[in-house]
Amino acid sequence: MGVLPLVHALVPNSVGNLGSLLETVLPWAGLAVPFALLAALRRRSASAAVAAGVAAVLWLGAFWPVVAAGAAADEPNLTVVTHNVGAENADPAGTARTLLAAGPDLVALEEITDDALPAYRKALDKALPHSVRIGTVALWSRHPLTDTRRVVLDPGWSRSLRAEVRTPGGTVAVYVVHLPSVRVGLFGFGTAARDRNIQELDRVLAQERQDKVLLLGDLNGSAADRSLAPLVRRLKPVQDAVGGGFGLSWPAAFPLTRLDHVLGRGVVAVESWTLGGTGSDHLPVAARVRV
Template structure:
């Protein structure tokens, strides 16, 4: 008697043999997707400065958050390890290497002995409920020069009174101000916006004059249309024009830039000037928000002087942390024009 085997009676082993190529194909596709994601991460890390901006200025946002790309690596590593994909697991070496290449130098202490001048910059928050306490905290830093942003008509006189004994020389206009233990001259507003959010003064030190700029660039927002950094970038370009015309060989630029020095939107400011944090800091020096700092948007840039130390100060009643730097007013040892300043 002849028995006919119907398709439904196909042995399980044969059905499994047919399914294996399909599963292998799916695993291969998943590995390729993971590898593509890892490669994209490497491109963002290693080549972010040369990439075109994305719609809605999202490129600027990505560069501001660039250090946090480290969190993407374990997220991408998990499926590679769970799937036991040798290709994707091996590809993890690339983003790890790229991240370390970009940021490993940031994590070490680069401070050096010496320094003639200590400067502090602080966005004090216009709604600060304790200007007196904030002023006392800044005085305790021992800074020679203090730059403040986000002053208001109500709080500016309070800072003026609280800082008067420690800083006999000062100038403020609009929302920015400068207090100094050294004499100030040629103080004036710098027009980067319709109202005053930047100023310039010469500080006369025993080592010679230093041009000091204080700036508060326009705020940025993340919304449905993207990253609204156009106003900030325009103000940064205007400020950079004044800096290029500056005749003093020694220049300090202090303020709230509302962006990282990795952000290409701030390149007009960072080209030819060195970030004190990048040159002499220890770590990323995040400043905002004060309770859980995630980004460094408060900056100290130098030209013609050498930063020997950079750090953040303890929190005040503001939503920003103050930033400080120690500078040597001798011959500059900063990066050449166009060098990456870091942040």
């Protein structure tokens, strides 16, 4: 298991999307190392202990850049937060207070309902006076918004928007996206709808003319998932750029993977972290960047 971070690309998606499923929880492959080492010690097997050590080195080699926190070379001038607030969230006001505690300049929300919207507006509008809500996604900003519009990834869904944010550091094209959910079932890892939306989003991003771009939202997949590769090639995950951990965000009670992301182009990643739990099954994700 410790070698999976190096060979996961060899696991095919042709049968139940097993490759993508493995990549969704890839960091947990390292859990096999202490168990293998314990078994080697109990058996007093030098060769097994060496194999466990090699697996540990391989795991660290694959993930050390993400685990280790690099020293920030730039001062941030934009703090962003993204959160799938959950349609069943019974405490939108408390959720908004948790998000505001990060001192954000931008707050992106996914899975926002008509019933909860007034509570979010009441809590967020004072600190972040510029906002747009389209379908089940919304964006609040400290800075003026222009050219706000729906991004059509699937004609039957309204879960994506684009806005231009006039920050002191320049104009940033900000996308707020909630990709379709995935499911693990009898026939494997169901990702078809999500993957179609990824391809369409990649087409949209290919036409983006702003130099500075942020993509905020619930992508329902890990950045390591090969299906997200078109997005990751265009926009760099802030969490991967700054390190300091995996930034696992789902499920909130015991996070196993990072479904919620801040990706950027033309911006400098400075810091990334998760916030405390809210009434959602996702944790909020925050990041600081320089634009």
